[in-house]
Amino acid sequence: RVGLDYIHLGQQATTLSGGEAQRVKLAKELSRRATGKTLYILDEPTTGLHFEDVRKLLEVLHALVDHGNTVCVIEHNLEVIKTADWIIDLGPEGGDKGGHLVATGTPEDVAEVKGSYTGQYLKPYLKNKRKVVKVPAKKAATKTKTKKTPVRKSA
Template identity: 45%
Template sequence: MSKYFGIDMDKPWSKLTKPHQTVLLEGTGEKKIRFGYKNQYGHERWYEAPFEGVVANLQRRYEETQSEYLKQELERYMSDKPCPACKGRRLKPESLAVTIADRSIADVCMLSVNGAIDFFTNLGGTEREQIIARGILKEIRERLQFMIDVGLEYLTIDRAANTLSGGESQRIRLATQIGSKLMGVLYILDEPSIGLHQRDNRRLINTLVRLRDLGNTLIVVEHDEETIRSADYMVDIGPAAGEHGGEIVAAGTVEEVLRNPNSLTAAYLRGDKEIPIPRKR
Protein backbone atom coordinates (compact mmCIF):
# COMPACT_ATOMS: atom_id res chain seq x y z
CA MET A 1 0.00 0.00 0.00
CA SER A 2 2.70 2.49 0.97
CA LYS A 3 4.73 1.78 -2.19
CA TYR A 4 1.73 1.82 -4.50
CA PHE A 5 0.36 5.14 -3.23
CA GLY A 6 3.71 6.67 -2.23
CA ILE A 7 2.83 6.92 1.46
CA ASP A 8 5.74 7.79 3.76
CA MET A 9 5.64 5.18 6.56
CA ASP A 10 7.72 7.44 8.85
CA LYS A 11 5.36 10.40 8.56
CA PRO A 12 2.91 10.98 11.48
CA TRP A 13 -0.78 10.38 10.71
CA SER A 14 -1.63 14.06 11.11
CA LYS A 15 0.93 14.94 8.43
CA LEU A 16 -0.48 12.55 5.80
CA THR A 17 -2.53 14.03 2.99
CA LYS A 18 -6.32 13.63 3.10
CA PRO A 19 -6.35 11.19 0.12
CA HIS A 20 -3.74 8.98 1.84
CA GLN A 21 -5.71 8.96 5.10
CA THR A 22 -8.91 8.10 3.24
CA VAL A 23 -7.45 5.16 1.31
CA LEU A 24 -5.88 3.71 4.46
CA LEU A 25 -9.13 3.96 6.43
CA GLU A 26 -11.69 3.15 3.73
CA GLY A 27 -9.67 0.93 1.37
CA THR A 28 -9.41 0.85 -2.40
CA GLY A 29 -12.91 -0.40 -3.19
CA GLU A 30 -12.75 -2.81 -6.13
CA LYS A 31 -9.37 -1.56 -7.27
CA LYS A 32 -6.72 -4.29 -6.91
CA ILE A 33 -3.28 -3.66 -5.44
CA ARG A 34 -0.21 -5.86 -5.97
CA PHE A 35 0.93 -7.29 -2.63
CA GLY A 36 4.22 -9.09 -1.99
CA TYR A 37 5.29 -11.40 0.81
CA LYS A 38 7.82 -14.11 1.67
CA ASN A 39 6.62 -17.64 2.35
CA GLN A 40 7.97 -19.99 4.99
CA TYR A 41 10.79 -21.02 2.66
CA GLY A 42 11.93 -17.45 2.09
CA HIS A 43 10.60 -17.24 -1.46
CA GLU A 44 8.93 -14.05 -2.62
CA ARG A 45 5.33 -14.36 -3.76
CA TRP A 46 2.94 -11.82 -5.27
CA TYR A 47 -0.83 -11.54 -5.56
CA GLU A 48 -3.38 -8.89 -6.46
CA ALA A 49 -6.40 -8.00 -4.32
CA PRO A 50 -8.34 -4.94 -3.16
CA PHE A 51 -7.29 -3.40 0.16
CA GLU A 52 -10.36 -3.46 2.47
CA GLY A 53 -9.23 -0.57 4.65
CA VAL A 54 -8.53 -0.36 8.37
CA VAL A 55 -12.15 0.46 9.33
CA ALA A 56 -13.64 -2.45 7.37
CA ASN A 57 -10.91 -4.78 8.66
CA LEU A 58 -11.61 -3.94 12.31
CA GLN A 59 -15.39 -4.19 11.73
CA ARG A 60 -15.06 -7.62 10.08
CA ARG A 61 -12.80 -8.99 12.81
CA TYR A 62 -15.15 -7.64 15.50
CA GLU A 63 -18.17 -9.35 13.93
CA GLU A 64 -16.42 -12.65 13.21
CA THR A 65 -14.50 -13.23 16.45
CA GLN A 66 -15.82 -15.39 19.28
CA SER A 67 -13.22 -13.98 21.68
CA GLU A 68 -14.50 -11.50 24.28
CA TYR A 69 -10.92 -10.34 24.88
CA LEU A 70 -10.44 -9.45 21.19
CA LYS A 71 -13.80 -7.67 21.12
CA GLN A 72 -12.78 -5.55 24.10
CA GLU A 73 -9.48 -4.71 22.42
CA LEU A 74 -11.20 -3.69 19.18
CA GLU A 75 -13.79 -1.63 21.07
CA ARG A 76 -10.95 0.67 22.14
CA TYR A 77 -10.98 2.00 18.58
CA MET A 78 -14.76 2.46 18.45
CA SER A 79 -17.13 5.13 19.70
CA ASP A 80 -20.90 5.60 19.65
CA LYS A 81 -22.19 8.54 17.63
CA PRO A 82 -25.83 9.49 17.06
CA CYS A 83 -27.17 9.07 13.53
CA PRO A 84 -27.42 12.52 11.88
CA ALA A 85 -30.81 11.63 10.35
CA CYS A 86 -32.69 10.36 13.43
CA LYS A 87 -30.49 12.05 16.08
CA GLY A 88 -29.91 8.73 17.85
CA ARG A 89 -33.60 7.81 18.12
CA ARG A 90 -33.18 4.85 15.73
CA LEU A 91 -36.50 5.40 13.96
CA LYS A 92 -37.57 6.90 10.66
CA PRO A 93 -39.17 10.38 10.66
CA GLU A 94 -42.49 8.75 9.68
CA SER A 95 -42.45 6.60 12.82
CA LEU A 96 -41.44 9.52 15.05
CA ALA A 97 -44.32 11.57 13.64
CA VAL A 98 -46.84 9.24 15.34
CA THR A 99 -47.64 10.53 18.84
CA ILE A 100 -49.85 9.60 21.77
CA ALA A 101 -50.61 12.33 24.29
CA ASP A 102 -48.15 14.57 22.41
CA ARG A 103 -45.29 12.08 22.91
CA SER A 104 -43.58 9.98 20.24
CA ILE A 105 -42.25 6.51 21.04
CA ALA A 106 -38.77 8.04 21.36
CA ASP A 107 -40.05 10.62 23.88
CA VAL A 108 -41.59 7.84 25.99
CA CYS A 109 -38.36 5.82 25.86
CA MET A 110 -36.46 8.76 27.32
CA LEU A 111 -38.62 8.61 30.46
CA SER A 112 -37.46 6.84 33.61
CA VAL A 113 -39.27 3.66 34.61
CA ASN A 114 -41.14 5.70 37.25
CA GLY A 115 -42.02 8.38 34.71
CA ALA A 116 -43.14 5.79 32.15
CA ILE A 117 -45.49 4.00 34.54
CA ASP A 118 -47.05 7.37 35.46
CA PHE A 119 -47.48 8.17 31.77
CA PHE A 120 -49.21 4.88 30.96
CA THR A 121 -51.31 4.93 34.15
CA ASN A 122 -52.66 8.42 33.46
CA LEU A 123 -53.07 7.96 29.71
CA GLY A 124 -56.49 9.18 28.65
CA GLY A 125 -58.41 8.58 25.45
CA THR A 126 -61.92 7.86 24.32
CA GLU A 127 -63.83 4.86 25.64
CA ARG A 128 -63.21 3.04 22.36
CA GLU A 129 -59.46 3.77 22.49
CA GLN A 130 -59.25 2.54 26.08
CA ILE A 131 -60.98 -0.73 25.16
CA ILE A 132 -58.55 -1.25 22.26
CA ALA A 133 -55.45 -0.47 24.37
CA ARG A 134 -56.55 -2.14 27.63
CA GLY A 135 -54.62 -5.39 27.14
CA ILE A 136 -51.35 -3.87 25.98
CA LEU A 137 -51.43 -1.13 28.64
CA LYS A 138 -51.95 -3.72 31.36
CA GLU A 139 -48.94 -5.68 30.07
CA ILE A 140 -46.75 -2.55 29.87
CA ARG A 141 -47.66 -1.42 33.40
CA GLU A 142 -46.98 -4.89 34.82
CA ARG A 143 -43.54 -5.08 33.22
CA LEU A 144 -42.64 -1.60 34.42
CA GLN A 145 -43.79 -2.54 37.92
CA PHE A 146 -41.48 -5.56 37.83
CA MET A 147 -38.59 -3.14 37.19
CA ILE A 148 -39.68 -1.00 40.14
CA ASP A 149 -39.97 -4.09 42.36
CA VAL A 150 -36.29 -4.90 41.81
CA GLY A 151 -35.19 -1.31 42.53
CA LEU A 152 -34.59 -0.07 38.98
CA GLU A 153 -37.18 2.73 38.84
CA TYR A 154 -34.45 5.32 38.14
CA LEU A 155 -33.32 3.76 34.83
CA THR A 156 -34.53 5.29 31.58
CA ILE A 157 -36.24 2.98 29.09
CA ASP A 158 -33.66 3.72 26.39
CA ARG A 159 -30.67 3.01 28.65
CA ALA A 160 -28.02 1.05 26.71
CA ALA A 161 -27.39 -2.44 28.08
CA ASN A 162 -23.61 -2.03 27.99
CA THR A 163 -23.81 0.92 30.42
CA LEU A 164 -25.52 -1.10 33.16
CA SER A 165 -23.64 -2.37 36.19
CA GLY A 166 -23.48 -6.11 36.90
CA GLY A 167 -26.09 -5.78 39.65
CA GLU A 168 -28.46 -3.79 37.41
CA SER A 169 -28.16 -6.33 34.59
CA GLN A 170 -28.85 -9.17 36.99
CA ARG A 171 -31.97 -7.46 38.38
CA ILE A 172 -33.27 -6.74 34.88
CA ARG A 173 -32.97 -10.44 34.06
CA LEU A 174 -34.74 -11.14 37.35
CA ALA A 175 -37.62 -8.83 36.38
CA THR A 176 -37.83 -10.56 32.99
CA GLN A 177 -38.11 -13.94 34.66
CA ILE A 178 -40.92 -12.73 36.92
CA GLY A 179 -42.80 -11.51 33.85
CA SER A 180 -42.37 -14.89 32.11
CA LYS A 181 -44.09 -16.63 35.09
CA LEU A 182 -42.09 -19.81 34.54
CA MET A 183 -42.38 -22.67 37.05
CA GLY A 184 -39.95 -25.38 38.14
CA VAL A 185 -36.83 -23.32 37.32
CA LEU A 186 -33.62 -23.18 39.36
CA TYR A 187 -32.26 -19.60 39.64
CA ILE A 188 -28.74 -18.89 40.91
CA LEU A 189 -28.20 -15.24 41.93
CA ASP A 190 -24.88 -13.73 42.94
CA GLU A 191 -25.42 -10.87 45.39
CA PRO A 192 -28.48 -9.30 43.69
CA SER A 193 -28.65 -6.62 46.40
CA ILE A 194 -25.37 -5.00 45.30
CA GLY A 195 -25.89 -1.30 44.58
CA LEU A 196 -29.34 -1.24 46.18
CA HIS A 197 -30.24 1.30 48.84
CA GLN A 198 -31.28 -0.45 52.02
CA ARG A 199 -34.86 0.83 51.67
CA ASP A 200 -35.16 -1.03 48.35
CA ASN A 201 -33.92 -4.30 49.79
CA ARG A 202 -37.36 -5.41 50.98
CA ARG A 203 -38.81 -4.91 47.49
CA LEU A 204 -36.08 -7.13 46.04
CA ILE A 205 -36.67 -9.78 48.69
CA ASN A 206 -40.42 -9.70 48.02
CA THR A 207 -39.63 -10.24 44.33
CA LEU A 208 -37.50 -13.28 45.16
CA VAL A 209 -40.29 -14.63 47.35
CA ARG A 210 -42.76 -14.21 44.46
CA LEU A 211 -40.45 -16.20 42.19
CA ARG A 212 -40.25 -18.92 44.84
CA ASP A 213 -44.02 -18.95 45.31
CA LEU A 214 -44.46 -19.55 41.58
CA GLY A 215 -42.85 -22.95 42.16
CA ASN A 216 -39.19 -22.14 41.52
CA THR A 217 -35.99 -22.75 43.51
CA LEU A 218 -33.60 -19.87 44.22
CA ILE A 219 -29.99 -20.20 45.33
CA VAL A 220 -28.80 -16.75 46.44
CA VAL A 221 -25.19 -15.92 47.32
CA GLU A 222 -25.49 -12.98 49.72
CA HIS A 223 -23.84 -11.06 52.55
CA ASP A 224 -26.82 -8.82 53.23
CA GLU A 225 -28.34 -9.52 56.66
CA GLU A 226 -31.97 -8.89 55.69
CA THR A 227 -31.70 -11.24 52.71
CA ILE A 228 -30.01 -13.93 54.83
CA ARG A 229 -32.72 -13.74 57.48
CA SER A 230 -35.39 -14.11 54.77
CA ALA A 231 -34.00 -17.43 53.52
CA ASP A 232 -35.93 -20.70 53.88
CA TYR A 233 -32.66 -22.63 54.14
CA MET A 234 -29.22 -21.27 54.87
CA VAL A 235 -25.78 -22.69 54.05
CA ASP A 236 -22.79 -21.03 55.72
CA ILE A 237 -19.53 -21.70 53.86
CA GLY A 238 -16.22 -21.02 55.57
CA PRO A 239 -14.65 -20.97 58.04
CA ALA A 240 -12.71 -18.11 56.42
CA ALA A 241 -12.31 -16.62 52.96
CA GLY A 242 -10.43 -17.82 49.89
CA GLU A 243 -8.16 -20.83 50.33
CA HIS A 244 -9.03 -20.88 54.04
CA GLY A 245 -12.68 -21.62 53.32
CA GLY A 246 -14.75 -23.78 51.04
CA GLU A 247 -16.22 -25.99 53.76
CA ILE A 248 -19.86 -26.16 54.82
CA VAL A 249 -19.71 -24.89 58.39
CA ALA A 250 -23.45 -24.87 59.06
CA ALA A 251 -26.66 -25.65 57.18
CA GLY A 252 -30.35 -25.56 58.04
CA THR A 253 -33.02 -22.97 58.70
CA VAL A 254 -31.82 -19.55 59.83
CA GLU A 255 -32.85 -20.41 63.42
CA GLU A 256 -30.84 -23.64 63.31
CA VAL A 257 -27.72 -21.94 61.95
CA LEU A 258 -28.02 -19.21 64.58
CA ARG A 259 -27.65 -21.89 67.26
CA ASN A 260 -24.49 -23.32 65.65
CA PRO A 261 -21.40 -22.29 67.67
CA ASN A 262 -19.04 -22.93 64.72
CA SER A 263 -20.66 -20.42 62.38
CA LEU A 264 -18.90 -17.07 62.17
CA THR A 265 -21.84 -15.65 60.23
CA ALA A 266 -24.21 -16.73 63.01
CA ALA A 267 -22.01 -14.98 65.58
CA TYR A 268 -22.49 -11.68 63.75
CA LEU A 269 -26.21 -12.30 63.22
CA ARG A 270 -26.66 -13.02 66.95
CA GLY A 271 -24.73 -9.89 67.85
CA ASP A 272 -21.90 -11.76 69.59
CA LYS A 273 -19.49 -10.13 67.15
CA GLU A 274 -19.81 -6.82 65.37
CA ILE A 275 -17.91 -4.51 63.07
CA PRO A 276 -17.53 -1.11 64.75
CA ILE A 277 -18.76 1.88 62.77
CA PRO A 278 -15.79 4.16 62.03
CA ARG A 279 -16.02 7.64 63.50
CA LYS A 280 -14.68 9.12 60.31
CA ARG A 281 -15.42 7.93 56.78
Protein backbone atom coordinates in the same frame (compact mmCIF):
# COMPACT_ATOMS: atom_id res chain seq x y z
CA ARG B 1 -40.68 -4.48 40.96
CA VAL B 2 -37.00 -5.39 41.36
CA GLY B 3 -35.62 -2.05 42.55
CA LEU B 4 -34.38 -0.57 39.29
CA ASP B 5 -36.60 2.52 39.12
CA TYR B 6 -33.56 4.79 38.81
CA ILE B 7 -32.21 3.21 35.61
CA HIS B 8 -32.97 5.12 32.42
CA LEU B 9 -34.18 3.63 29.15
CA GLY B 10 -31.18 3.38 26.84
CA GLN B 11 -28.63 3.38 29.67
CA GLN B 12 -25.54 1.42 28.63
CA ALA B 13 -25.27 -2.03 30.18
CA THR B 14 -21.60 -1.37 31.00
CA THR B 15 -22.72 1.22 33.58
CA LEU B 16 -24.65 -1.39 35.59
CA SER B 17 -23.23 -3.23 38.59
CA GLY B 18 -23.34 -7.03 38.63
CA GLY B 19 -26.33 -6.95 40.97
CA GLU B 20 -28.17 -4.49 38.73
CA ALA B 21 -27.50 -6.61 35.65
CA GLN B 22 -28.92 -9.65 37.44
CA ARG B 23 -32.03 -7.69 38.40
CA VAL B 24 -32.51 -6.59 34.77
CA LYS B 25 -32.43 -10.28 33.80
CA LEU B 26 -34.82 -11.06 36.65
CA ALA B 27 -37.23 -8.34 35.46
CA LYS B 28 -37.13 -9.86 31.96
CA GLU B 29 -37.79 -13.29 33.46
CA LEU B 30 -40.75 -11.97 35.44
CA SER B 31 -42.38 -10.82 32.21
CA ARG B 32 -42.45 -14.41 30.93
CA ARG B 33 -45.22 -16.89 31.59
CA ALA B 34 -44.55 -18.59 34.93
CA THR B 35 -44.15 -22.37 35.02
CA GLY B 36 -43.37 -22.78 38.72
CA LYS B 37 -40.50 -25.09 37.77
CA THR B 38 -37.62 -22.66 37.37
CA LEU B 39 -34.36 -22.54 39.32
CA TYR B 40 -33.09 -18.98 39.82
CA ILE B 41 -29.48 -18.48 40.97
CA LEU B 42 -28.53 -14.94 41.96
CA ASP B 43 -25.07 -13.76 43.06
CA GLU B 44 -25.31 -10.85 45.50
CA PRO B 45 -28.35 -9.20 43.88
CA THR B 46 -28.58 -6.53 46.59
CA THR B 47 -25.25 -4.92 45.68
CA GLY B 48 -25.76 -1.16 45.54
CA LEU B 49 -29.40 -1.28 46.59
CA HIS B 50 -31.14 1.07 49.02
CA PHE B 51 -32.94 -0.64 51.94
CA GLU B 52 -36.33 -0.03 50.34
CA ASP B 53 -35.16 -1.59 47.08
CA VAL B 54 -33.86 -4.63 49.00
CA ARG B 55 -37.36 -4.99 50.48
CA LYS B 56 -38.90 -4.85 46.99
CA LEU B 57 -36.45 -7.43 45.69
CA LEU B 58 -37.23 -9.76 48.61
CA GLU B 59 -40.95 -9.49 47.83
CA VAL B 60 -40.24 -10.58 44.25
CA LEU B 61 -37.99 -13.46 45.30
CA HIS B 62 -40.51 -14.72 47.85
CA ALA B 63 -43.28 -14.48 45.23
CA LEU B 64 -41.18 -16.66 42.90
CA VAL B 65 -40.86 -19.27 45.65
CA ASP B 66 -44.57 -19.01 46.49
CA HIS B 67 -45.29 -19.90 42.84
CA GLY B 68 -43.29 -23.13 43.10
CA ASN B 69 -39.91 -21.94 41.82
CA THR B 70 -36.57 -22.46 43.56
CA VAL B 71 -34.43 -19.41 44.36
CA CYS B 72 -30.78 -19.81 45.35
CA VAL B 73 -29.11 -16.57 46.46
CA ILE B 74 -25.43 -16.03 47.21
CA GLU B 75 -25.51 -13.06 49.56
CA HIS B 76 -23.86 -11.30 52.50
CA ASN B 77 -26.75 -8.95 53.29
CA LEU B 78 -28.34 -9.95 56.61
CA GLU B 79 -31.72 -8.58 55.47
CA VAL B 80 -31.72 -11.28 52.81
CA ILE B 81 -30.09 -14.03 54.87
CA LYS B 82 -32.59 -13.74 57.72
CA THR B 83 -35.50 -14.42 55.33
CA ALA B 84 -34.00 -17.58 53.84
CA ASP B 85 -35.77 -20.91 54.20
CA TRP B 86 -32.40 -22.67 54.26
CA ILE B 87 -28.81 -21.42 54.55
CA ILE B 88 -25.65 -23.15 53.33
CA ASP B 89 -22.76 -21.34 55.05
CA LEU B 90 -19.37 -21.88 53.41
CA GLY B 91 -16.09 -20.72 54.91
CA PRO B 92 -14.79 -20.21 57.45
CA GLU B 93 -12.80 -17.58 55.53
CA GLY B 94 -12.52 -16.65 51.88
CA GLY B 95 -10.07 -17.85 49.25
CA ASP B 96 -7.66 -20.62 50.30
CA LYS B 97 -9.13 -20.68 53.82
CA GLY B 98 -12.69 -21.15 52.63
CA GLY B 99 -14.89 -23.50 50.69
CA HIS B 100 -15.70 -25.74 53.63
CA LEU B 101 -19.22 -26.44 54.83
CA VAL B 102 -19.52 -24.53 58.12
CA ALA B 103 -23.26 -24.72 58.80
CA THR B 104 -26.60 -25.53 57.22
CA GLY B 105 -30.13 -24.94 58.36
CA THR B 106 -32.64 -22.23 59.05
CA PRO B 107 -31.37 -18.78 60.01
CA GLU B 108 -32.04 -19.68 63.65
CA ASP B 109 -30.06 -22.95 63.29
CA VAL B 110 -27.06 -21.23 61.69
CA ALA B 111 -27.13 -18.50 64.36
CA GLU B 112 -26.38 -21.20 66.97
CA VAL B 113 -23.27 -22.59 65.21
CA LYS B 114 -20.24 -21.18 67.03
CA GLY B 115 -17.82 -21.66 64.12
CA SER B 116 -20.03 -19.73 61.70
CA TYR B 117 -19.17 -16.08 61.12
CA THR B 118 -22.53 -15.72 59.41
CA GLY B 119 -24.18 -17.18 62.51
CA GLN B 120 -22.26 -14.82 64.81
CA TYR B 121 -23.56 -11.79 62.93
CA LEU B 122 -27.01 -13.26 62.38
CA LYS B 123 -27.71 -14.19 66.02
CA PRO B 124 -27.97 -10.66 67.47
CA TYR B 125 -29.70 -9.53 64.29
CA LEU B 126 -32.44 -12.13 64.80
CA LYS B 127 -32.77 -11.27 68.51
CA ASN B 128 -33.21 -7.56 67.83
CA LYS B 129 -35.87 -7.89 65.19
CA ARG B 130 -36.83 -4.47 63.94
CA LYS B 131 -40.29 -3.44 64.91
CA VAL B 132 -42.44 -1.68 62.40
CA VAL B 133 -43.27 1.71 63.80
CA LYS B 134 -46.41 3.31 62.48
CA VAL B 135 -46.21 7.04 62.18
CA PRO B 136 -49.47 8.59 63.32
CA ALA B 137 -51.34 10.52 60.67
CA LYS B 138 -51.05 14.27 60.99
CA LYS B 139 -53.95 15.73 62.87
CA ALA B 140 -55.63 18.83 61.60
CA ALA B 141 -54.07 21.86 63.18
CA THR B 142 -56.19 23.19 65.99
CA LYS B 143 -56.17 26.82 66.88
CA THR B 144 -55.25 27.58 70.44
CA LYS B 145 -55.82 30.84 72.15
CA THR B 146 -52.76 32.45 73.53
CA LYS B 147 -52.77 35.08 76.19
CA LYS B 148 -51.45 38.38 75.04
CA THR B 149 -48.89 39.89 77.31
CA PRO B 150 -49.61 43.55 77.97
CA VAL B 151 -46.94 45.89 76.68
CA ARG B 152 -45.64 48.48 79.12
CA LYS B 153 -45.45 51.95 77.78
CA SER B 154 -42.59 54.05 78.93
CA ALA B 155 -43.36 57.46 80.32
